[in-house]
Amino acid sequence: MDxxxxxxxxxxxxxxxxxxALVVSGLVVLYIGESPLEAMAIMVRGSxxxxxxxxxxxxxxxxxxxxxxxxxxxxxxxxxxxxxxxxAALGGxxxxxxxxxxxxxxxxxxxxxxxxxxxxFGAAWAAxxxxxxxxxxxxxxxxxxxxxxxxxxxLVYLLVNVFRVPGSMAPETARFAEATHLPNAYDVAPWLxxxxxxxxxxxxxxxxxxxxxxxxxxxxxxxxxxxxAYGHSQSAAVYAGINPVRIIMISMLISGxxxxxxxxxxxxxxxxxxxxxxxxxxxxxxxxxxxxxxxHPIGVFLAALLFGMLYQGGAELEFEMxxxxxxxxxxxxxxxxxxxxxxxxxxxxxxxxxxxxMRKGS
Amino acid sequence: xxxATLIQLLDSSIRLATPLLLACLAGLYSERxxxxxxxxxxxxxxxxxxxxxxxxxxxxxxxxxLAGVASSMVFALLHGVASITFRGNQLISGVAINFxxxxxxxxxxxxxFSLGGRTPQLETSGRxxxxxxxxxxxxxxxxxxxPIYHDLISGHSxxxxxxxxxxxxxxxxxxxxxxxxxxxxxxxxxxxxDTAGISVVRMRFTxxxxxxxxxxxxxxxxxxxxxxxxxxxMSAGRGFIALAALIFAKWRPWYALMACLLFGLLDATGSLFxxxxxxxxxxxxxxxxxxxxxxxVVILAGFVGKAIPPRAGGEPYVKER
Numbered sequence: 001m002d003x004x005x006x007x008x009x010x011x012x013x014x015x016x017x018x019x020x021a022l023v024v025s026g027l028v029v030l031y032i033g034e035s036p037l038e039a040m041a042i043m044v045r046g047s048x049x050x051x052x053x054x055x056x057x058x059x060x061x062x063x064x065x066x067x068x069x070x071x072x073x074x075x076x077x078x079x080x081x082x083x084x085x086x087x088a089a090l091g092g093x094x095x096x097x098x099x100x101x102x103x104x105x106x107x108x109x110x111x112x113x114x115x116x117x118x119x120x121f122g123a124a125w126a127a128x129x130x131x132x133x134x135x136x137x138x139x140x141x142x143x144x145x146x147x148x149x150x151x152x153x154x155l156v157y158l159l160v161n162v163f164r165v166p167g168s169m170a171p172e173t174a175r176f177a178e179a180t181h182l183p184n185a186y187d188v189a190p191w192l193x194x195x196x197x198x199x200x201x202x203x204x205x206x207x208x209x210x211x212x213x214x215x216x217x218x219x220x221x222x223x224x225x226x227x228x229a230y231g232h233s234q235s236a237a238v239y240a241g242i243n244p245v246r247i248i249m250i251s252m253l254i255s256g257x258x259x260x261x262x263x264x265x266x267x268x269x270x271x272x273x274x275x276x277x278x279x280x281x282x283x284x285x286x287x288x289x290x291x292x293x294x295x296h297p298i299g300v301f302l303a304a305l306l307f308g309m310l311y312q313g314g315a316e317l318e319f320e321m322x323x324x325x326x327x328x329x330x331x332x333x334x335x336x337x338x339x340x341x342x343x344x345x346x347x348x349x350x351x352x353x354x355x356x357x358m359r360k361g362s
Numbered sequence: 363x364x365x366a367t368l369i370q371l372l373d374s375s376i377r378l379a380t381p382l383l384l385a386c387l388a389g390l391y392s393e394r395x396x397x398x399x400x401x402x403x404x405x406x407x408x409x410x411x412x413x414x415x416x417x418x419x420x421x422x423x424x425x426x427x428l429a430g431v432a433s434s435m436v437f438a439l440l441h442g443v444a445s446i447t448f449r450g451n452q453l454i455s456g457v458a459i460n461f462x463x464x465x466x467x468x469x470x471x472x473x474x475f476s477l478g479g480r481t482p483q484l485e486t487s488g489r490x491x492x493x494x495x496x497x498x499x500x501x502x503x504x505x506x507x508x509p510i511y512h513d514l515i516s517g518h519s520x521x522x523x524x525x526x527x528x529x530x531x532x533x534x535x536x537x538x539x540x541x542x543x544x545x546x547x548x549x550x551x552x553x554x555x556d557t558a559g560i561s562v563v564r565m566r567f568t569x570x571x572x573x574x575x576x577x578x579x580x581x582x583x584x585x586x587x588x589x590x591x592x593x594x595x596m597s598a599g600r601g602f603i604a605l606a607a608l609i610f611a612k613w614r615p616w617y618a619l620m621a622c623l624l625f626g627l628l629d630a631t632g633s634l635f636x637x638x639x640x641x642x643x644x645x646x647x648x649x650x651x652x653x654x655x656x657x658x659v660v661i662l663a664g665f666v667g668k669a670i671p672p673r674a675g676g677e678p679y680v681k682e683r
Binding site for chain 1: 400440443444445448449450451452453454455457458459460461462464465466467468469470472473479594599602605606609646648649651652655656658659662663664671
């Protein structure tokens, strides 16, 4: 029996959750002695009020689409992949290896190569926790957390000892060749007012294609059906002849691959070299994005856009309201995760009761 | 390595193991009662900040400790409300708490002190002083045992001794009291505990709050004893290493002590020697840093003695279905 209409589940409840998160964040801003409404106005203006702002908002959103989809795919199989951070870092390594080792003739070929490299490295980093979960029953949350730390240590080691340019002190790889330069928004559409240095690049298109791909996979293929069935009821899925080891492995490999693909945006599209922390917390933002987006590609896209706005708006906020530091973003992010993820029932139960009462009344 | 260096290494290990031990025991109470807690990190961090701030403003380190413990307990309560009262996902709640602490500490410290996410340097009265145990000075001259007693066992802050005393206390509480039996039962089979007329909700809240107190002490130790003030992200993954130690110890107090000392030793070795040569091969410092995590994965994989968590861990208890 449906307790409430579908629109309430997919739109109303996330909206109330978000509102609660914003109200509490507003209280924090108020405590610091600034006006929450003014802060909000600065953030909106800074993120979507100019082509400059859009360039950054969509650039951040691209990262979050990839990591959000990654968490969402795993969620469908009822796996909590908290290792997006490490998988994306390894994806960055894959991009660097592909871009530095092959003399690419054209950026489009380099992009395909980089996607393959990033996805393969990201998936490989998810493969060990996935295998341990599937075969040995080791809790995937703990193992993926551990793998985040191992990834970060590995990356530091490789950048300092293997990839560092001889004679340079900076722990980063050499700059990628000019031919691998991905066209950014200025190259594609200069008439929209993007500046030459805008970080938004063709990876955004890849991210949208990834959304479509995940939608097709989860809702239009046999494998997607099996993943969802396994996520709903493991015992029923096993009874129906679905192999749990296969589902865990495949869904985690896809998840890791998507996380890894985030690196084409930051590492190849923006920095054009691999630096020490290429992910910058985007792997964790993916958790908030997937929760808010209810693990649906459209929801993930919208939530990623929202978080892109938050990140770019937060940077502007720090500029115009120095009293509010950039870490306010982490507070908002934490509250979104808290209200949409952990405290979901706090909102859901009363709303359900309300709809039930309305139905009885009519 | 000469004897003095060895003593120095072990002394440093004890200092670095202390916050791990406190956080690990904190996680032990929570997880034994069936509440997963990956928010240890956040609770340590928030307590580190409030301890240092209050210790700085009042000049009294004990008030700092109290404030730190209180802040950590507020976060613990939040985790309890989310995962016990509203039956939310405990892992997601833990993730949220970690971010909340990482953000709040910097936002609030910027607003209070305007030092870019730090608190001012703490003066002597704002810190826990090292205690010299009786006869330490007199016995210093005794070969071998003298330095061990004077440099290794004596000369730590009171929180270090407290942390080590909490280990037998936890063992006694867990295995020798009625409360401990109920706590363990609630993590294995809450329905049975409920049938016996004991409130599952109350037991779990108690465990979560104890977890808050211990994480609070760990945070206070970081900012008012190990260092002299708070810096952003100063917990530096210790909450997760403590979680690793907890798995390593298979959720048992004495093993927790061993695991934390081992991880403390790894940490001390990594920071004391930049270059370690083992059997002629130079071991990179990053490998030493990653070793606790690698060891935990190996243990979790069950190749070396399988780690089995409390059976009802992570699942909210529903009284009637």
